Amino acid sequence: MTEVTGSKRAQITRAALLEAAREVFSAAGYDNANMADIAERAGASVGSLYHHFAAKSDLYITLYNEYQRRQQHRSAQAFRTALRRGEQDALQLFIAGTRAYLEGCWEERELATVFLSGGGPAGFGLLARERFREWLHANSVLVNDHVHPLSEMLVLSLTAMATEAGREVAAAPSRAKARRMIDEVLELMGRLYPDS
CATH class of the missing domain: 1.10.357.10 (Tetracycline Repressor, domain 2)
Known part of the structure; x- marks a missing residue:
């Protein structure tokens, strides 16, 4: 089993956040989407979301x-x-x-x-x-x-x-x-x- 490096883990998290954002924006539109829903759908914390994306x-x-x-x-x-x-x-x-x-x-x-x-x-x-x-x-x-x-x-x-x-x-x-x-x-x- 290969170990996931910090850099690779960050890439995986970022990709999951973008996929979750795509799903949330598609379902709710920009105005009704919120960061907590995106983080939850990605299986990430809100802090992690803000680490990767400022807003x-x-x-x-x-x-x-x-x-x-x-x-x-x-x-x-x-x-x-x-x-x-x-x-x-x-x-x-x-x-x-x-x-x-x-x-x-x-x-x-x-x-x-x-x-x-x-x-x-x-x-x-x-x-x-x-x-x-x-x-x-x-x-x-x-x-x-x-x-x-x-x-x-x-x-x-x-x-x-x-x-x-x-x-x-x-x-x-x-x-x-x-x-x-x-x-x-x-x-x-x-x-x-x-x-x-």
């Missing part, structure tokens, strides 16, 4: 940042896969990344719903807008090195469409409905630039 807002923003990283990874991976398959059209590359993003919204629908609902700690709206601008810039850079570059306003419109569609996909009543929604929004995106 409820810190937990929420950490979950959000990790969710965003997973979403960016999904999109970038789909983009690279499309490139390896020979796709060079900017819009089709964007659509490949968007499909992965929207599928991630369904797969992590509890968190997506929490983050896309408009709630959260003070200042979260500003953070979300900053992340949106970062995503917009990343999308522009990725797709505009390819055939049929997309205008700045088209990338803005497509990114906004993807964000709003993500909210609806996360709230879909079934996987089948979510897939139909994803297919429909991607088809609509394709119509915005018919010469691609």
Whole structure:
């Protein structure tokens, strides 16, 4: 039997706290969640929770940042896969990344719903807008090195469409409905630039 080091134990506790926070925020929303419930669900003390996270807002923003990283990874991976398959059209590359993003919204629908609902700690709206601008810039850079570059306003419109569609996909009543929604929004995106 291997001994768990202090560092490993701290990582395990932190992961349990984040998972418990995900469950509590998903069930109660940000405003109604409390730190004692999160600690109890994680099987940790409130003191341990505050050792790892300064406040409820810190937990929420950490979950959000990790969710965003997973979403960016999904999109970038789909983009690279499309490139390896020979796709060079900017819009089709964007659509490949968007499909992965929207599928991630369904797969992590509890968190997506929490983050896309408009709630959260003070200042979260500003953070979300900053992340949106970062995503917009990343999308522009990725797709505009390819055939049929997309205008700045088209990338803005497509990114906004993807964000709003993500909210609806996360709230879909079934996987089948979510897939139909994803297919429909991607088809609509394709119509915005018919010469691609």
